[in-house]
Amino acid sequence: MSGGQVIGLGCRLNIAESESIAALTGDRGDRVVINSCAVTAEAVRQTRRTIRRARRAHPAACLFVTGCAAETERAALAAMPEVDEIVPNGRKLLPASYGLGSETIRRGAVPARTRAFVAVQNGCDHACTFCIIPRGRGPSRSAAVDVVLREIESQLDRGAAEIVLTGVDATAWGADLPGQPRLGSLVAAILSRFPHLARLRLSSLDGAEIDPLLFELIAGERRVMPHLHLSLQHGHDLILKRMKRRHNRAQAAALVAALRAQRPGLAVGADLIAGFPTETAAHHHANISLVRELGIVHGHVFPFSPRQGTPAARMPQVEGETIRGRAGELRAAIAAERLAWQRRLIGTPLQVLAERDGRGYSESYARVATPGLVAGTIATIAPSALEDDLLI
Structure with missing residues (x-):
């Protein structure tokens, strides 16, 4: 940006x-x-x-x-x-x-957007072996409920039609606040405070931290978008253990299956790492099979690169050419799932939020052409074709 x-x-x-x-x-x-x-x-x-x-x-x-x-x-x-x-x-x-003075930022002066990103959390308390972000962001800090509500109110007053909650580890929200509330309670407070809010989207989540109320809201609240982006990182349990992640493959699959049982249209995205140290061909194939098992249609694939000072940098490394090849195969697997998903959406009425570039996003984060629609408008569109990753 x-x-x-x-x-x-x-x-x-x-x-x-x-x-x-x-x-x-x-x-x-x-x-x-x-x-x-x-x-x-x-x-x-x-x-x-x-x-x-x-x-x-x-x-x-x-x-x-x-x-x-x-x-x-x-x-x-x-x-x-x-x-x-x-x-x-x-x-x-x-x-x-x-060099502009000492007062705090006037957040309400942020230029209006159709989709407004609201930070609810910063930093991270976990110790994933590959990650340097805790050094860059510090420990986990949560924004108080009233601070979040004021920011959302400001964005809605200025025309935002969708709010996207963001954070380094958003599902850790509340752990440092009095009473240790969970993210589900914040989402419920937002929905209650702003009954006119049309769309609330959640950024990347750690499936191991999704609390029961948050699960319930993702599964059944129509204003929470049916789009789940998970910080999965890998599809093999041994690699997940070496990454020091807090879930295994079966738990990730069970979470997605349970949510889809209640909300069949749920679209799943994920962060995945290719070529983590000690990764074998069998481990890599488990990564690809996870893409297919979960039907991952929004993917961020990261070729592993060692970060100085992290435990993973001291582990036996995979050769660079192999990492690049595996990253390409992971992206191809996600692209195949995405293409099949997009084709299933042809002819289906979609609620699309128009943006300023003549395109927009459906509730499940499919990219859709919105010719002639005013930015910020939510309209029902039944696409009839797919061209270059865009539903027409």
């Missing part, structure tokens, strides 16, 4: 934060902010490329770098001649970090 002189890389939480930074800095040409990502070594390389491009495009601007890579790669990024200042991740939403 790029808004004004702010360039956001990486996850949906970064998108939400980048919009807030853009509202803070406005369209000032004298400041450029790179909100970086560090989830993989490739993400760090992309951050460095983005910094160089931004400097070439804005040679006289003050260039700030914030985000996860600003924490995990601070010395290396600070040494780049293109960079003027590193902003700690925890201070990225403070005007003073960009």
